[in-house]
Amino acid sequence: MTLQQASDHRRPVSHVGVLVPWANTVVETELPEWGRGLAVWHYARLAPAHGGTTLDGDFLSGLIEAVPEALHQLSRLSLDQVYLACTSAAFTHLDRLAEVTAGSQVRVVSAFEAILAQLQKRGARRIALVTPYPSEVTEVEVIQFAERGVLVTGSASLGLADGYAEVTLNQQAALVDQLGKEAVRQADAIVLSCTGWPTKAAITMLRRRLRRLVTSSNAAIALHALGSAREHHR
Incomplete structure (x- = not known):
């Protein structure tokens, strides 16, 4: 299925949470363009404790550690699921990501998982x-x-x-x-x-x-x- 085919299917609007690295300006630009009005995107920003933006080990682990707080920001919303919109943080910290999202009441899907699902x-x-x-x-x-x-x-x-x-x-x-x-x-x-x-x-x-x-x-x-x-x- 292509994005166009998925979008053309008439169905109710989905409310989706997105966890975005705090310096990322692209996610909020591209997702609505592909959503075609069939998804409402609700964002929470992931701010690493060390306050940097350079992609290194501290930044990636910092994003993962910021996930619980970002999920809390979205916790009052009725969401179908939540996406971790940082591919590299996910595939470099798969085990830790599973740990910090284990208590989430809504499913958390990483960008890496979404790619794998599409390929499959x-x-x-x-x-x-x-x-x-x-x-x-x-x-x-x-x-x-x-x-x-x-x-x-x-x-x-x-x-x-x-x-x-x-x-x-x-x-x-x-x-x-x-x-x-x-x-x-x-x-x-x-x-x-x-x-x-x-x-x-x-x-x-x-x-x-x-x-x-x-x-x-x-x-x-x-x-x-x-x-x-x-x-x-x-």
């Missing part, structure tokens, strides 16, 4: 991965995909620790070119991981150019929310 529905078991992350973080994601039965045919990263919202479409296209033709040919899908860089235009461009499934963290969250809403309201 589309039967995509091999992907080419592009990210803005430092290379060591991208390498962890490659391993986490492999542990869940998804082979990464090739990966490329910008090596950035901050400033993801400023990444351009040309930079993303060049990053895909770095993968190499063979890695792209072998892949069932191209994944643009990270909720902090804009991917809507890149997905449109790359789908036309590569003629295969292209998704991103924010696209996967939106599709997962719309699909879950249809199931919930049946």
Whole structure:
């Protein structure tokens, strides 16, 4: 199912919580564009205790530790589910994320889980991965995909620790070119991981150019929310 197909399905509006890293400006821009009025997004910001924005170990663990407080901010709302809109925090701290969300009265789904769910529905078991992350973080994601039965045919990263919202479409296209033709040919899908860089235009461009499934963290969250809403309201 594509985002367009999910959106065109008439169904009640879903109310969804989103936990957003405190310096992320992209999530709140892209999700409503894909939601097409069928999802109402309610946001709570994740502020790491150390007060930084650079993507490193302290920042990622700080986001996870901030999850309970962010969930509390949303606790008075009647929500279908909540999304952790930081892909890297999820796949680098899977066990801790499970611990801090264990008491939540509403299901918490990470961006990483949403990507996996979309790949599974589309039967995509091999992907080419592009990210803005430092290379060591991208390498962890490659391993986490492999542990869940998804082979990464090739990966490329910008090596950035901050400033993801400023990444351009040309930079993303060049990053895909770095993968190499063979890695792209072998892949069932191209994944643009990270909720902090804009991917809507890149997905449109790359789908036309590569003629295969292209998704991103924010696209996967939106599709997962719309699909879950249809199931919930049946």
